[in-house]
Amino acid sequence: MTTAPEALSTGDVVGFRTLHARLGDAVEVAVRGKRSVLDLVLVALFAGGHVLIEDVPGTGKTTLARSVAAALGGITRRIQFTPDLLPSDVTGTSVYDQRTGDVRFRPGPVFANVVLADEINRAAAKTQSAMLEVMEERTVTADGVVHLVLDPFLVVATQNPIDLDGTYRLPEAQLDRFLIRVELGYPDIEHELEVLQPAGSAGAVVDVPTVSSPEEVVRYNRMLRQLFVADPLLRYVRGIGTATREDSRLRLGASPRGLRALVRCVQVYAAAQGRNYVVPSDVQRLAAPVLAHRLVLTREAMLAGTTTTQVVADAVAKVDVPRPTN
Numbered sequence: 001m002t003t004a005p006e007a008l009s010t011g012d013v014v015g016f017r018t019l020h021a022r023l024g025d026a027v028e029v030a031v032r033g034k035r036s037v038l039d040l041v042l043v044a045l046f047a048g049g050h051v052l053i054e055d056v057p058g059t060g061k062t063t064l065a066r067s068v069a070a071a072l073g074g075i076t077r078r079i080q081f082t083p084d085l086l087p088s089d090v091t092g093t094s095v096y097d098q099r100t101g102d103v104r105f106r107p108g109p110v111f112a113n114v115v116l117a118d119e120i121n122r123a124a125a126k127t128q129s130a131m132l133e134v135m136e137e138r139t140v141t142a143d144g145v146v147h148l149v150l151d152p153f154l155v156v157a158t159q160n161p162i163d164l165d166g167t168y169r170l171p172e173a174q175l176d177r178f179l180i181r182v183e184l185g186y187p188d189i190e191h192e193l194e195v196l197q198p199a200g201s202a203g204a205v206v207d208v209p210t211v212s213s214p215e216e217v218v219r220y221n222r223m224l225r226q227l228f229v230a231d232p233l234l235r236y237v238r239g240i241g242t243a244t245r246e247d248s249r250l251r252l253g254a255s256p257r258g259l260r261a262l263v264r265c266v267q268v269y270a271a272a273q274g275r276n277y278v279v280p281s282d283v284q285r286l287a288a289p290v291l292a293h294r295l296v297l298t299r300e301a302m303l304a305g306t307t308t309t310q311v312v313a314d315a316v317a318k319v320d321v322p323r324p325t326n
Contacts, residue, residue, distance in 0.1 A: 008227055008276040016046075016220050019212060020272045026071040026211045030204050031064045037182050039272065040289050041068055041156070047264045048221050049179020050135055050155040052120075052293065060184055061158035063205060065116045068156060070208040072217065074113030075150065081123040087130035091140045092147075105142050110134050113150050113214050117157035121167045128174055131155070135177040152217045172252070172296060179261050180286075181293040227267040229278045232322035236283055237262055243315035244295060249306050252296035262290045280321045288312045 024038055031038065037053075041064070044051045053061045069076040079090060092108030109115060110131075117131070134140050135155055140147045157178070160167050175181075237259050245253030266282040273282075288309050295308040 008223065008271070010276070012223060013271050013274060013276045016224065016271045017274045019216065019220065020046075022211045023068075023071050026209050027064070027067040029208050030067045031060055034060070034064065034184060037184055038064070038068075039269075040180050040182050040286075043265050043268045043272065043286070044180040045072070045152070045154050045217065046221055046224060046268045047179060047261075048152070049261065049264070050157070050177060052157050052159060052175070052178040052181040053184065054159045054161070054181060055184045057160060062116070062118055064184065065118075065156040065158060066205045067208045069114040069116060070205055071210060072114060072212050072214070073210040074152075074214040075111075076114045076116065077109035077112040078116040078118060079109050080118050081120050081127070083122060083124055085123045085127045087127050090127060090130045091134060092142060094143050103143075105145065105147060107147070108140070110140065110155075111147075111149050113152055113154065115153075115155045117155055119160060119167075120157040121159045121170050124168065125171070128168070128170060132174060132177065135174075150214070152214055152221060172294075175293050176255070176257065178293065179265065180289045182289055224268050224271055225264075227271055227276055227278070229263060229267060230322075233266075233278050233280065233283065234263065236280060236319060236322050237266075239319040240283070240287060240291075240312075240315050243318050244291070244311060247311055247315065249298055249301035249311055250295055250308075251298050252294075254291050254294060258291050258294045262286060265290050284316055287316050 020039075020042055023042055024035060027038055028035065041051050041053075045068070053064060055061055066076075066078075079085075088108065090108050091110055092106050094103050095106050096103050120128070120131075134149060134153075138149050138151070138153050140149065155178075159170070240262075241254040241256075241259045244250060247253065262283065265286045266278045269282050269286055270276070270278045292308040292312050295311060297306060297308060297311075
């Protein structure tokens with residue numbers, strides 16, 4: 001039996017919910033009709049993770065990423081991934097200073113609070129691997145010297161479907177570095193008409209106000225780690241993970257790291273709903289965005305048209321939902 005940490009105060013939860021709503025409203029100045037997706041991006045931010053936005057071109061992936069960065073404030077850098085991009089173009093490189101005769105490290109664009117990795121799957125494997133250390137460890141090692149990146153550190157990456165020309169499949173190790181994967185999809189009729197208005201603000205990232213700061217994000221990131229998760233909810237998460245590992249359609253089920261990520265995300269999501277405790281519906285809402293991209297299908301399942309999102313949904317449906325006890 002684990003010992004429950006001290007629950008967050010009502011004021012803490014109300015303060016975070018207000019900030020979460022304020023960030024959402026700011027981003028919606030430029031991105032219309034995608035509040036549910038935006039909520040997931042903000043969950044990843046305050047859970048200390050990274051986000052992969054996947055969809056076809058023209059659906060607003062880069063606009064969403066840039067709008068979130070604008071609303072957060074801090075230092076923002078953008079990397080356009082291309083086949084000829086080198087690892088040093090991402091992390092930085094050591095240069096010789098002729099004036100002093102010293103070799104010094106010149107930081108790359110990953111030394112920022114928010115890094116926009118645009119079309120990340122257009123780069124070759126060696127450049128993809130340059131992101132692995134910094135996304136997981138928050139450090140860059142150059143010439144044997146470890147350099148810390150900023151805090152908070154959020155990578156918001158966009159990805160086109162892998163069946164498009166000029167794209168590469170992201171390796172499983174890198175996919176696992178993303179806390180959440182989301183898809184934007186096309187807007188509904190009402191919001192698409194807003195986007196089409198010639199004088200509208202949709203897509204205008206310059207109009208997105210800055211409503212937070214890196215210091216505020218770090219403060220809530222640490223605070224929300226104390227949000228209470230009852231033991232039955234932890235067993236529920238573990239049960240979902242076990243169900244994926246036992247599914248014959250998968251070569252690789254949910255790892256302990258993936259399940260820890262799910263717990264961290266439901267803590268943030270519960271607070272965004274105004275609660276200082278987690279309920280089963282929080283787990284059900286976030287299971288697919290957190291776990292699906294970490295699973296690996298068998299070849300037979302892929303040929304049959306099975307998706308990892310479907311497998312996660314089946315796992316959630318299979319596990320008994322914990323009930324409150326008197």
